[in-house]
Structure formats: C-alpha cells, structure tokens
Amino acid sequence: MSLSRHINADEVIEKSKEHQHRKHTASLGRQTVHQSWSRDDAAGVPKYTMPKVGINSKAAYQLLHDETALDGNPLLNLASFVHTWMPEEANKLIIENMNKNQVDLDEYPAATIIHSLADLWKAPKEGKVIGTSTAGSSEAIMLGGLAMKKRWQEARKAAGKDHYHPNIVFGSNAQVALEKFARYWDVEARLVPVNASTNYVMNPHDAIEYIDENTIGVMVILGSTYTGHFEDVQLMSDLLDKLQERTGLDIPIHVDGASGAFIAPFAYPDYKWAFDVPRVVSINTSGHKFGLVYAGLGWILWRDESLLHKDLIFELHYLGSVEYSFTLNFSKPASPIIAQMFNFLNLGFDGYRRIAMKDLRNARMLSRALEATYFTVMSNIHKLSARGQAELATAEDTDEPELYERGLPVVSFRLSDKFAAEFPHVQQAWIQSMLRTKGWIVPNYNAPEGETDTQILRVVVRETLSEDLLERLIVDILEITEGLMDSSTAAMLLQNQTLHQPDKEHGRPDNFGSTGQEEKQQVGFSRPC
Amino acid sequence: MALSKHINADRLLQEARDKKSKSHSHFSSLTQRETPNSSSFHPYGSRYGTTSVPKYHIASKGIDPDSAYQIIHDELALDGSPLLNLASFVHTWMPSAADKLMIENMSKNLIDGDEYPATQIIHNRCDAIGTATTGSSEAIQLGGLAMKRIWQEKRKAAGKSIYEPNIIMGANAQVALEKFARYFDVECRLVPISVESKYRLDPKKAMEFVDENTIGVFVILGSTYTGHYEPVKEMSDLLDEYEAKTGHSVPIHRPCATPKLLWDFKIPRVVSINTSGHKFGLAYVGVGWVVWRDKQHLPKDLIFELHYLGSVEYSFSLNFSRPAAPIIAQYFSLLHLGFEGYRSVALNDLKNARLLSRALENSKYYTVLSDIHRLDPAVVDESDIESYVPGLPVIAFRFSDDFQAQYPEIQQKWIQTLLRARGWIVPNYELAPALEKVEILRVVVRENMSEVLIERLVNDLMEITEDLISKDSSTHALDILGRGHGAKHERAHGQLDDPGSTSSGTYAKTC
Numbered sequence A: 001m002s003l004s005r006h007i008n009a010d011e012v013i014e015k016s017k018e019h020q021h022r023k024h025t026a027s028l029g030r031q032t033v034h035q036s037w038s039r040d041d042a043a044g045v046p047k048y049t050m051p052k053v054g055i056n057s058k059a060a061y062q063l064l065h066d067e068t069a070l071d072g073n074p075l076l077n078l079a080s081f082v083h084t085w086m087p088e089e090a091n092k093l094i095i096e097n098m099n100k101n102q103v104d105l106d107e108y109p110a111a112t113i114i115h116s117l118a119d120l121w122k123a124p125k126e127g128k129v130i131g132t133s134t135a136g137s138s139e140a141i142m143l144g145g146l147a148m149k150k151r152w153q154e155a156r157k158a159a160g161k162d163h164y165h166p167n168i169v170f171g172s173n174a175q176v177a178l179e180k181f182a183r184y185w186d187v188e189a190r191l192v193p194v195n196a197s198t199n200y201v202m203n204p205h206d207a208i209e210y211i212d213e214n215t216i217g218v219m220v221i222l223g224s225t226y227t228g229h230f231e232d233v234q235l236m237s238d239l240l241d242k243l244q245e246r247t248g249l250d251i252p253i254h255v256d257g258a259s260g261a262f263i264a265p266f267a268y269p270d271y272k273w274a275f276d277v278p279r280v281v282s283i284n285t286s287g288h289k290f291g292l293v294y295a296g297l298g299w300i301l302w303r304d305e306s307l308l309h310k311d312l313i314f315e316l317h318y319l320g321s322v323e324y325s326f327t328l329n330f331s332k333p334a335s336p337i338i339a340q341m342f343n344f345l346n347l348g349f350d351g352y353r354r355i356a357m358k359d360l361r362n363a364r365m366l367s368r369a370l371e372a373t374y375f376t377v378m379s380n381i382h383k384l385s386a387r388g389q390a391e392l393a394t395a396e397d398t399d400e401p402e403l404y405e406r407g408l409p410v411v412s413f414r415l416s417d418k419f420a421a422e423f424p425h426v427q428q429a430w431i432q433s434m435l436r437t438k439g440w441i442v443p444n445y446n447a448p449e450g451e452t453d454t455q456i457l458r459v460v461v462r463e464t465l466s467e468d469l470l471e472r473l474i475v476d477i478l479e480i481t482e483g484l485m486d487s488s489t490a491a492m493l494l495q496n497q498t499l500h501q502p503d504k505e506h507g508r509p510d511n512f513g514s515t516g517q518e519e520k521q522q523v524g525f526s527r528p529c
Numbered sequence B: 001m002a003l004s005k006h007i008n009a010d011r012l013l014q015e016a017r018d019k020k021s022k023s024h025s026h027f028s029s030l031t032q033r034e035t036p037n038s039s040s041f042h043p044y045g046s047r048y049g050t051t052s053v054p055k056y057h058i059a060s061k062g063i064d065p066d067s068a069y070q071i072i073h074d075e076l077a078l079d080g081s082p083l084l085n086l087a088s089f090v091h092t093w094m095p096s097a098a099d100k101l102m103i104e105n106m107s108k109n110l111i112d113g114d115e116y117p118a119t120q121i122i123h124n125r126c127d128a129i130g131t132a133t134t135g136s137s138e139a140i141q142l143g144g145l146a147m148k149r150i151w152q153e154k155r156k157a158a159g160k161s162i163y164e165p166n167i168i169m170g171a172n173a174q175v176a177l178e179k180f181a182r183y184f185d186v187e188c189r190l191v192p193i194s195v196e197s198k199y200r201l202d203p204k205k206a207m208e209f210v211d212e213n214t215i216g217v218f219v220i221l222g223s224t225y226t227g228h229y230e231p232v233k234e235m236s237d238l239l240d241e242y243e244a245k246t247g248h249s250v251p252i253h254r255p256c257a258t259p260k261l262l263w264d265f266k267i268p269r270v271v272s273i274n275t276s277g278h279k280f281g282l283a284y285v286g287v288g289w290v291v292w293r294d295k296q297h298l299p300k301d302l303i304f305e306l307h308y309l310g311s312v313e314y315s316f317s318l319n320f321s322r323p324a325a326p327i328i329a330q331y332f333s334l335l336h337l338g339f340e341g342y343r344s345v346a347l348n349d350l351k352n353a354r355l356l357s358r359a360l361e362n363s364k365y366y367t368v369l370s371d372i373h374r375l376d377p378a379v380v381d382e383s384d385i386e387s388y389v390p391g392l393p394v395i396a397f398r399f400s401d402d403f404q405a406q407y408p409e410i411q412q413k414w415i416q417t418l419l420r421a422r423g424w425i426v427p428n429y430e431l432a433p434a435l436e437k438v439e440i441l442r443v444v445v446r447e448n449m450s451e452v453l454i455e456r457l458v459n460d461l462m463e464i465t466e467d468l469i470s471k472d473s474s475t476h477a478l479d480i481l482g483r484g485h486g487a488k489h490e491r492a493h494g495q496l497d498d499p500g501s502t503s504s505g506t507y508a509k510t511c
Helices: A009-016 A057-068 A088-096 A108-120 A137-158 A176-184 A204-208 A233-247 A335-371 A386-394 A417-422 A428-437 A467-485 A490-496 B009-016 B019-027 B046-050 B065-076 B096-104 B117-126 B136-157 B175-183 B203-207 B232-246 B262-266 B325-362 B401-406 B413-421 B451-469 B474-483
Strands: A130-134 A167-171 A188-192 A215-221 A253-256 A280-286 A298-302 A314-318 A321-325 A375-377 A410-415 A444-446 A455-460 B130-133 B166-170 B187-191 B214-218 B252-255 B270-276 B288-292 B304-308 B311-315 B366-368 B394-399 B428-430 B439-444
Touching: A057 B096, A057 B325, A088 A335, A088 B065, A088 B096, A108 A130, A108 A298, A108 A335, A108 B065, A130 A137, A137 A176, A137 A215, A137 A253, A137 A280, A137 A298, A167 A176, A176 A188, A176 B304, A204 A233, A215 A233, A233 A253, A314 B175, A335 A375, A335 A410, A335 A467, A335 B065, A428 A444, A428 A455, A428 A467, B096 B325, B130 B136, B136 B175, B136 B214, B136 B252, B136 B270, B136 B288, B166 B175, B175 B187, B203 B232, B232 B252, B325 B366, B325 B394, B325 B451, B413 B428, B413 B439, B413 B451
Parallel strands: A167 A188, A167 A215, A215 A253, A253 A280, B166 B187, B166 B214, B214 B252, B252 B270
Antiparallel strands: A130 A298, A280 A298, A314 A321, A375 A410, A410 A455, A444 A455, B130 B288, B270 B288, B304 B311, B366 B394, B394 B439, B428 B439
16 A cells, blocks of 8 residues: 555646636634635645635535545445434434533433443342443443453452453454453453354353463453354353362453344343343443444443442542543543433333344345355354244244344355355455445455454344345345356456555555564454444 | 432432322333333323333333433433533534534444545544544543553563553643553652642653653643643753653653644654644534654554455544544534634634633632733733733633632632523632642633623623622522532432542543
8 A cells, every 4th residue: 555656646636737826815713704605615725734714614514515425325334333323303302412512411311321221231239330431332342341450450469469461351253442452451362263163253162261360351242243143151151150160260251242232132131141140240332333323322331330440430520519430531422322312212122122123134034035045144143043943833923033043133144165166256355346336335354363264245234224225235236246157247357456545545654663573463353343 | 429318319209209100110121012002292292291201221112202302302401501611621613514514424433434435534634643532531541552652662672661650740630641540550640730830730840750660741731720831842851851861761742722733743752742623623522633743653553454345444542433523523624714713713712711811800809820811021912912821711710819808708619609500600629739729710711602701701700709798698598509519319320339539639620
C-alpha cells in the first residue's frame, strides 16, 4: 500500500484544475454566513486543513450528504452485527436527545436496564449486581478484563508473590477487542487454537492446559463471530472446578456475550450460560447488536459489586450529589441508552423473543438453500438438536429454537469440496466482490488460528434482513456462483483487484515507531463487532 | 448511600397503590406466555394507565411504540435543559443542517470503513497521525498509554525495571487523567496547586516529582476549574534542563479543550495532544481526538491491523464500533465555520465571559478567580483579544472576602440550589487539593450562551444574592437544600452500598 508505487491522485486532480482566481469574501461566524447558498459554494474546499473561511451551512450539508452517498447501504451490509433500524418513535426520541450528554442524563433509564439485564442473565437475588453502560462491547470487555486483572494483582500482592506477569486465556476465534485488552494492559494473551473439530470455537478441555497461577481469568465467547457457535460456559466452569480441587487455583470466567447475551435469554431461556453458572463473574453485551439499538452502546454487569475492584471506581462529586464512574469514556451521547429503554418497553420479552426466532428461522432458510446447492455450511443453527430429532415431527411450533443447535443467527459457509474440485479456477473471494456490485456486503475471510487455510463467507441475519430480502440474496448468490463456473466469465478479471484509495493513505501509518522488539503476530478476529 | 438509612420509595409506592391493581403480577414470570392485552394505540393507552411499567426486569409483553415513546419522553422532561446547563463544557447546539446530516447517518457505524469509505475519509481529513475517540477521556488514556509503552521499551532496552512508572500532572486535572493512572498501573503524582500558581500546575514544583520512572507530564490547556492555561513552554524548558542534567527525556502530553491553539507541536517536547470535538470543537457529544506528533511516538505495538473486506484498516482506540454521526458533525463544523468561524465563535464566547466576569466583580459580592477579563496593563484596545490574559471562556467565582465577613451565615452552595430552581445549572465545588478550603461557582460560556442569556443570568444571580442578604427573606429556609438533591432512591439501585473509594481530589466534573 505504499504511496510511491501508485499515482498520486491528489496531485493529478490538482494539476487538472483550472486555477482561476477566486475571490473569497471574508465572513465571520455563523451569524454572517448567508443563509441562501450558491450551488458551487463548496468548490475548492481544502481537504486536509481547515478552510480559512467557512461555507454556509446548507452548502456544507449538501457536500457531506453527497459524499456519504458513496457509503454502503446499512440494510444490505450483512457483514456487520450492528443494528441499523429502529421504529420512527425511537428515532424521534433519539433526535430529541441528540445533544444530551449521558453524564447529565437521569440515572433511572440506565439503572432500569442494568436491573433488567441482571434478571435476564439470572443474577442471584441475594447478590448486589453492579454494572454500567459503555460505548460498545470493546470498552465493556476491557473493563471486565481490567477488573479481573486488579483482583488477581491484589491477591498476588497479599500472598507476597510476583504480580507483574498476568495472563488471560481465550479462544483464537476471539474478536480483536479481547486481544486489544491483553496488549494494552500488559496481560499475556494465551490463545487456545480452534479447528473444525471444535466447531471453530474454544474447547474447554484445551483451554485448561493454558491456565496457571498467573491466569487472571478465562473469557468465554457466547457467539463466535466466525460461525455463531456458542462456547460451553457450563463445561468450562466444571473443568475449572476440577482444576481448583486439584491445584487450588480459583479462575473466574468472563462471558463475552457481545451478540449472544441478547439472543440466548430470549431464544434459549433455559440454557445455562450466565450468572446461573457460579464461576461467571461478569458478562458484557452490545446494546447495538441484538439489543436492537443503533451503534454506540454496550453493557457490562458484574455478579456482585465486590468483584469490581475499588481501585476502578471513581467517585464524582457533582452538583451536590455523588456519582460513581468506572468506564473508559466519560462524556458520551445519552441517546443510545434512551433507545435501549425504548426497546425494552416497546418489545418486552416477547418482542425480543419473536425477533430472535425470526432471525434464526431466516438463518435456517439461508443455510438450507446454500447446503442444497454449491456450498458447505459451517454454522450449525439449522441442524436438529437431540430434542429436535425426537420432537420435530410432533412439535406444535417448529420455530422453537431449542429444536435446533444453539447459536447466533449467523450463516458461515464456503464452496463445497465437490465444487472446488470441479471448478478449481473459482476463487471464493470473487463471490464477495460480485455480491458487492449488487449492493450486498458479504465478507470472505480466513478461519481463525488453527484452521487458517479455510476461507469463510459470512452472513449475519439481523432484524432487517427479511424473508423477502433473503430470497433475493439467495437468488443473487446462486446466479453469481453459476456465472463463475463459466471460466470465460469476466469475473476472472477480479483476480487482480485491489482497490487503491489514496484518500485513505493520507495520515495512515506506513511505518510506525518501531518498538525495537520483534513484532507480535496479531491473530484476533477483527471484524466489526 | 446505604438504602437502610432511607425510606424505601419503591415499597412506599407499592403500598400506596390501589389494592386491586395487583394484576401486574403477571410481569414476574419471564417465560410465561399469555395472550396480549388488547393494547390501545393512544400514547397514554389504557394499558399503562392502569398497570405499572416494570422497573427491574423486562416486561413479558411489550407496548406499542407510541406509548413507549411517550413514557420515556415524559420521564426525560425531568432532565435539566442542556442550554441552561452552565456546568458542562459539552456543546449542545448545531445548525439545523447539521442536525439533518446526523439524523441521516444515525444508523451508521464508523468502523465499517470499507462499507462507508466516505465517512472514513472524512475522519482521515480531520487528523494526521491520530484517531477519533468517543471523547477526551479515551483520548487521554491513549496518549498516556503510548507514553507508557515508549518508556517501557526504553527501560527494557536498558535492562531496567519496567514496573514502576509514574506520571505527573497538576492536582487540578480532570478525573480522566487520574483514571488513566489507576487503570493502567501508573503511579499518579499530583502536583499541588496554589493561588500563586493560578490554581494550576506549577512547573517548578512539578520538577520535584520527576525521576527516571516518569513516563511523561500531562499539561492541561485550559484547567476545568478556572480556565487557566498551564505554561507548556516553561514546563518544556525545565524538562530540557533536566534532560541536559540527567539524560532522562520526559515527554509532554497535552489535553486541551479547544482546537484553536495547534501551535503546540512547535514545542518539540509535546508528543501528543488530545481534544474534545464535542466541546469547543462545536460538535454534539460523542467525539474526541488524539493526535501524535509523528509515527515514532505511537508504538506499533498498540496498533491493530484489521483485515476486512479486502482492505486493511488500523485501529488504536478503546472502542470499536461507534456512531459515525459525531465525526460527520465535526467535519460539518470545520467546513461550515472554517478558521474564521471558529475564531469568531471563540472571540464571542470570550467577550461574553468578560461581560459576566466584570459584572460579578463590579457587584462587589463576588471575586472572580479566572483571569480572561484582565487586561495586559500595557494595552489600551479593549476589543483586541490579545490584550487579555489567555484562557478558556470559563468564569470561576466566589463570594468576596468582604461579603463573607459581612454575611458569614450565608453559604455559597445555596446559590447553586437557588439558581437550579430558576433553571440554571451552575455547580459549586471545592478547589483541588492544597486549596480545597476554597469553594467556587463556575460558569462555562459556550456558543449558545448569548449576551441576552448572560444578562438574564446576572439579573438572577444578583436577585438571589440580595434575597439572601435581606434577613426577612424566606429563602433562608433553604438551608436544608444545600445538601443536594435529597435522597436518591432510584439511584441507590445498581449503585454501591459502600463504595470504599474516597474522593481522590482530582476534578470530577463533567468534561
């Protein structure tokens, strides 16, 4: 991506311009900027510095509005877990509160949500759950990890042992935020490799081998972003119980429920993964994924306030009252919390359940359609569970998610071995590019450490992906795949496609300060999450 | 905060309800599936007119969106008016065209760089080597983290201990700076403030705290207490001397509230700067920035490569998915206002702040601690900004010594409560350690604090103060109100019974 290999597009554009002497009339502030606008007002606006004199608000609006037209359509973005639609009334509330700071928001909405989540996640009634909203799951995971680190440090200090070499254990299918936590907070990340036989998620039996006295905790992922599989919290806990009997090590579990903590309570209410497993000390989730709120909201809850180290809590004296803060951000928009509250009222348990069931049903339909044609599906939610095999034929409601294997409404698939053998010239990555030309965003990427040779296409089935759209998607995928079978197709040209985006290179790192040490290989999963 | 000390408001309400309305018991079971009530589509629909909305769990059945909207909308009416909230630095007004842009992009995620390349490009135009953050807290922590990592690498290379880093800042620091220290295991060395140091970092005193384990100095451009700028140049010069003496190079990170003073990097020791787009960057809440002088000061170790949809992105932030709208709003302000526009807004803020300062001082009831209204004695042109002491458009003031001597029974914190009753939010609080005996009232003059509003505020302040002076005024009865907002039953939920943490002394106001 180094610039020198490319034509400098900025330079070319600059040379191609007519350099007329434009007169700028000096204007001051908003008050004197004329409200009516000339249509070419925005011409010649500098790109990398602040313009000396501004343009009127309408022209600024139009310029940015038009530029954002190049962005992908959030509805057709099947790569992201992030929710992109809310009812009109919710939009109205958000707009009304656009300028409100969460710090100034009454605590009632957030407190209500935290209590409702504690209830959904089966927190013991006798404990005193504590939690906070965050900007997203990244921040929430870091806080969860940080709390575990502080507790470990304290215990080690009390025992007079070295407290400088902590480590944390999680599957190599982890989202990048988990690895970020480790690196930013000087905690060694011990990645448990995954492969097809472990369903591309961490196998608790493997994880045990990575644990020692310096392990601050295990992060168990409820809903791998690769394939949607749930990691087995209960089994991990059982194995850690045995470990404790053997060695005395008491290792806590943090559940990364970024997606799953808003699916499991509704689709699988009897499934044990949350605070009903005593070893689980904290859980995080994203309000902006299956919490069905726009980007900008995460949650983390601790089973009991004693688990949140006192060091992490800041007492804020503000306007005569006392607030407590334990987040990495301070001022942030209030509207996502208000939107979450709206969903809780509007949907209730039943509404969330119906949406989760619909997502899963649609995901099953897509899975079956793919499996029946040229693809192998790696996600499992369309496969019958033991209960399903026994009961499906007689079941009243074939939508009951427990009839199928548990997981997120995510469909991960690849070209079948048979297809690959028959059409070896077809690269799976082309499907991503060809779908993009039809508007769909479906990423193609390598499976996690341990199985990196496998490539996966992935579709996240969100609320907005209706059955009707899904049918269109299936038609497009099949049409594209069949087009690719023909080796003369123009798709061959795609082989060499790498987009050159000069704008992106500006201000981009090409040679960051070398830290002198050998560069660490990053393996964490880096999809938006 | 222990509940037991208070009346349990929930129980109180429960007992006060009509006994027959026990029908809401069906909310208690989550898995129970009953047929939905015939819910009305009127905002104050019959359903929730008669049963209560569950507070501590999610209702088994939802309600129609109109009712949900109305319930939340009404509840939020209790929040203060952002316009009259003079406690906060956070910007609360944008032109309608900006509102429209934000609404259009409400559902967009900044991180989807490839899906939304335009948004990403805008982001890149805003900064060189740097990143957008949710706010200054995140930005400060990233700045501190980079300094910590560089220090660690240096120490490792020299074969020395990497486990006892420390960082230096004035005791007037905002809480985010101390949060960085505590969360990232860096010892926080707070330099006490004094009247002579103008309530901010004293560089000479700071030097007493510097040693080989110092990862850097946080210099604050615009103390949130009084708006004073800390002397970066002097700090840098002293650190130059120190380096010449001992060979230890200590970098400076500079949090600052306004982007108008970007000459900062002219001082070679300044390695990174953060700012809040949502303060004097004139965008709504949700955008901060941190910029590093060059790539050498941002350790590669902290940067994550994201391979996504065939392109490579770099991420160095504490959040991942985040709304794109605040970044778009920031770019809107840069385009719309330009340098001239920002300057004009800043000059206007400062002019209004001077107006308020002079009015307070002329009243003789108050002493003003901030200095932005004080003229350089050598200059005569009162309209030239360069004639005044530089600082943020912030006014910190307190009862004058004369006033206190004459009316010792009047407590300054009553002013906060009495102003609140008129809609204004003006906080009263103690200064930072070493001066914690001094209480100040503080007003932040933002763009939407117009001259007209300043006049209203001065009127209200004078009226309230004089009411307090007149002995027969019933406002004396408000003595009890001085303790704050009364018991907060709702707040007790999900909060700590016994937080165990004590106020550390750093500044914990909204920022």
